[in-house]
Amino acid sequence: MPPAQAQGDSDAPIVAVAVDEDLPASNQRSFTGSRHLVFAAACAGYTLFHLAVMNLYPLESWTYRLLHLAGGLALGFLLFGAHPVPGTIPGTIPGTIPGKRRGAGDLALLGLAGAGVFYGLAAIAAIWGNWWIFGSAAAPGWAMTSFGLPLTIGTALAVLHGWIFRARRNDRFARSDVLLALATVAAMAYLIFFVRALQMRAGMPMALPSDMWAAITAIILIFEAVRRMAGLALVVIAGVFVGYAFAGPWLPGILAHSGYAPKRFFSYLFTDNGILGAPIAISSTYIILFVVFAAFLQTTRVGAYFVNVAFAMAGHRRGGPAKVAVFSSGLMGMINGTSAGNVVATGSLTIPLMQKVGYRRQTAAAIEAAxxxxxxxxxxxMGAGAFIMAEITGIPYMDIVWAALIPAVLYFASIYFMVDLMAQKFAMMGLPRSALPNLAGLMKQAYLFSPIIVLIGALYMGYSVIRCGTLAMMTAAVVSWLTPHRMGPRQLFNALDTGARMTFQLVAVCAAAGIIVGVIALTGIGTRFSALLLGIADQSQLLAMVFSMLVAIVLGMGMPTTAAYAVAASVIAPGLINLGIAPLTAHFFIFYFAVMSAITPPVALAAYAGAALAQSDPMKTSVEAFRIGLAAFVVPYMFFFSDALLLQGGPVATIHVVASALLGIYLLSCGVIGWFFGKAAWPARVLLVASALGMLKAGLLTDLGGLAVAAALLIWQKRAGRTAAPPQAAPTHHRPRH
Incomplete structure (x- = not known):
């Protein structure tokens, strides 16, 4: 039942039913009738195209990536409006929006935009028609020389029209957005037609002016798509990098470069060193494959099953809903590609229940975010991070998955320690067993884990990632026949449609990340940044690591993990590797902190999503999430000092460092929360934190020192009488004062 019902009736079993459903974004349209069928069919066709190319009919890589980008942008413009749509604005009726009738300015701007876009589209249609009808690969001269400027101006005006004039309905396609979709088709059609030639001349002095105009149009479209689907932060960052490409001659120090002609620069961005590089390569293969896999699992209600299992296992323990958030988020993380999406999926149920057993609003939201x-x-x-890391480093995917196992366990252990200690300190009870799902009954449906088991098993057996994802997807369809949610033709169509809709944001984000990566590659700023890191390392290698951590977090603020890691890896990773750090360790260090940026103030996307659900203050929630996740920030330094945490050493070394890491994380959690077998005073908390930090490096002396401090503090606590029984637990409907 929904969370509200769960709060109101403590005797009714808490059952997750909606965690598999994606809540629409505030600017997402909701089509009805024939429009819905047409758009859903287009989305399903987009998904089927990718599955067919990956498994049956391979295409030339640049052509495939351009088609992937074209479809994602065009359909994204039709689905996501320039502003919040009617029905999400307080005081409006769903389907309509208050406002004046279309005025002369509205129609004039729309007419100018349409004229430019339609002329560019007609010219490019003539280029393709000349080849299809007459068999001539030579494009008409008039089309080549005249399409570019009108298309670019028309696209810019269509974007401006969307900004100025709000759409009046959320169940129809906005006219300016249709123009943007057509502009996407035109620009990408040009790039696809000349894809062979562009592989030779893009980024070179012989690049054509028409190449530049098509690229500029596509970049405008990417920026606008990112603004609509991922927010303004990534647009600003990518815009700064584009500006940097032209401002180089006037910049000081390591930032200086000679500058680039617009024709060379913009055409270079549409190569496999830029937009068509690693992020889009991964987006067009692994990301869309596993997003569709997640859509198949949604159809079988696997996400709800995961959450119910977590409630049955941990809901009755002290602070139960918080521990459920830890377990369910770990399980949902296997099928959910974003931190904020995971918060919305599981937090809609766990956050109200955490409040019910005594957690403050901001604390409940922060725990779910962390x-x-x-x-x-x-x-x-790993939210597609493993695939991108494998593409960038050349390290086999399975090696990365195995290396990620222990850091993931340590992360969730740190969050578990935090919530458990908090529950002890404030005497929080769990939920009554009568209000929880029956674990024995749920275990009768353990076959719902089979798609995950097939995926992991096939990976272990050495099948390709694409083959493994496809087999897991087929398993999900078969398993559904053992549930009330059987996957027939209608459900299959819905899964393909949903999978495409979940992909559009990632397509736009990966394209924007490609712009940044392209600028870094062209200007050589990454190499100069590596030299800077080497200079810092002359003073202290640890200082260089701290500097790298800060850069990764700052780059990740406001950016999805996929883009944050791709950009940070381009800037930081070469420098860390030049310091003598193993490539796997360097990339995991960067990736970990790019992920942590989602709960790092002042821009913490996951914490903001939790705050919206809990109706708490976003900034206070982000600070609380950072505090709860603080122990996790030391994990990358642990595998920096000892790569045995990444399973790069022998079994004895691995067992030693894991035990040391768990003890260090526990002591740090005790210091942060202020509870160590009883309430810990500030001197004890400082000693706990200091001993935990001393155990970052898994050595015999540091471990013995940490154990000695822990033992001494435990004796202190007992002598001071701090191990007395905690106060009587507060009733579940009251909130303890803390």
């Missing part, structure tokens, strides 16, 4: 963020480092999918 737990959900861990889903991005949970093997085997």
């Amino acid at each position: 737990a959900s963020t861990g889903g991005q480092i949970m093997p085997p999918i």
